[in-house]
Amino acid sequence: MTGTDRPLLFLDVDGPLIPFGAPPPGGYPTYRSPYGSGTATGGNPLVARVDPALGPRLLSLPCEPVWATTWLADANHCVAPWLGLTQLPVVDWPVEEEDEPGGVHWKTRTLVAWAAGRPFAWVDDEITEADRRWVAAHSPARTLLHRVDPQRGLTKEDFTALDTWLRTT
Template sequence: MLLFLDIDGTLIPFGAPADHPYPVYGTDPTPSSPLLTRIDPALGPRLEALRCDLVWATTWMDDANTVVSPWLGLPPLPVVEWPDEEEPPSLLHWKTRALVAWAAEQPFVWIDDEITEADSAWVAIHHHRPALLHRVDHEFGLTDADFTALEEWLRTNRGPR
């Protein structure tokens, strides 16, 4: 089972009201991203515990492996290379078609803060294996409730790995 993982708004929460300060997890030893310390390093082991093949699906591209993977204690992960293409059909997220193509006929989970019903409907028509498009609230990033939903779906839909 593949798990496509976004970073901004998914691992790095943003956009909360000013009276809701984000926790800070340590200090970033590099000036790579001032928001890196918003990522809870405990998310790395929790993601690995889902027993999926983790894949970066983010505009961070290879920086996800040089900056975020070490912060989370993850090994380098495959990175989806985004094709240069025209704007996708209206309402469809620009990542949707590329992720379905990357997954081929493998079941997958996609975790992102920008997924819409249009993406879910398109995937249901164009991908013939189980797929969960899980939208995360960008103000909080991945939460316990998100992990509960992911674990329940995986229990029901996981085939042989």
């Protein structure tokens, strides 16, 4: 498969990569990145919560990763080097970030339009059944809307689910 044949992987940062919410006993772990300058976080201390081991796991997935986050280009400046990733495409969001009627997330319509008919998986901590219904009705391609527990971030089980779906597309 070429890059344009591969499914897209829309990736949020807060929740899937940076765990947040009520911390586990002892607090959230922090990491030191083995990539680039090691401890550089682009000035954002929350990046130290991102497990650098997620980078190789993301790269092993048969897809084209795309930042789908309010971090916008900052994801390429802070998070990508921390994970050992190259610069990724970034979804540019509409000015208004308000959920649509029926509980559809404000990102949903933009992601379907950005995919332009390509299969995609969307990893976020705010996905609901309303989003799944809307995407099923409006995307001509196969899709996977995968909700991640924001207190845990991406887990081995999440990667297994993504890899399985991506390899059957």
